[in-house]
Amino acid sequence: MLFRWRSMPERKRYDGAFKEHAGVNNTAEEINMAEEPLYPAVNIINSTTHAVTGTVVYAACSDDDFKIAAGPGTSWTGPYRGGCLITEISAQIAYEGTFVEATPYESSGTSYSEFAVIQQNQKNPPGFEVTRRTTKSEEAREQQAAE
Numbered sequence: 001m002l003f004r005w006r007s008m009p010e011r012k013r014y015d016g017a018f019k020e021h022a023g024v025n026n027t028a029e030e031i032n033m034a035e036e037p038l039y040p041a042v043n044i045i046n047s048t049t050h051a052v053t054g055t056v057v058y059a060a061c062s063d064d065d066f067k068i069a070a071g072p073g074t075s076w077t078g079p080y081r082g083g084c085l086i087t088e089i090s091a092q093i094a095y096e097g098t099f100v101e102a103t104p105y106e107s108s109g110t111s112y113s114e115f116a117v118i119q120q121n122q123k124n125p126p127g128f129e130v131t132r133r134t135t136k137s138e139e140a141r142e143q144q145a146a147e
Contacts, residue, residue, distance in 0.1 A: 054091035085109035
């Protein structure tokens with residue numbers, strides 16, 4: 001069985017299986033498999049009191065630009081990303097009439113989908129960072145795996 005990729009606006013995604021020979025229909029199982037998302041949509045929470053703009057960069061897929069209103073607690077959820085791995089999330093924070101560049105999240109390619117923009121310090125201008133959000137149970141599993 002072969003697989004095909006079909007373009008979506010600004011994104012490639014796995015769209016399903018097809019048979020090598022014309023006229024052979026996909027089975028229901030193949031069609032259902034094709035509709036399952038590979039990775040969840042990216043979600044970024046703004047934990048600052050400032051507006052945020054930025055870009056999610058994917059390996060071998062088109063980038064997504066985002067804008068998040070001043071927070072804290074405001075967020076942005078990206079479109080379906082299929083099998084696209086994230087290599088970077090950059091952010092610029094609106095601060096007193098200018099933009100401050102946040103320390104970006106960088107990876108060789110991650111399937112993680114939950115991120116936050118945080119303020120690191122109270123300097124003038126303050127430092128900001130894009131970081132992955134985790135739960136305590138995730139952190140415990142990662143620590144056990146590292147030991």
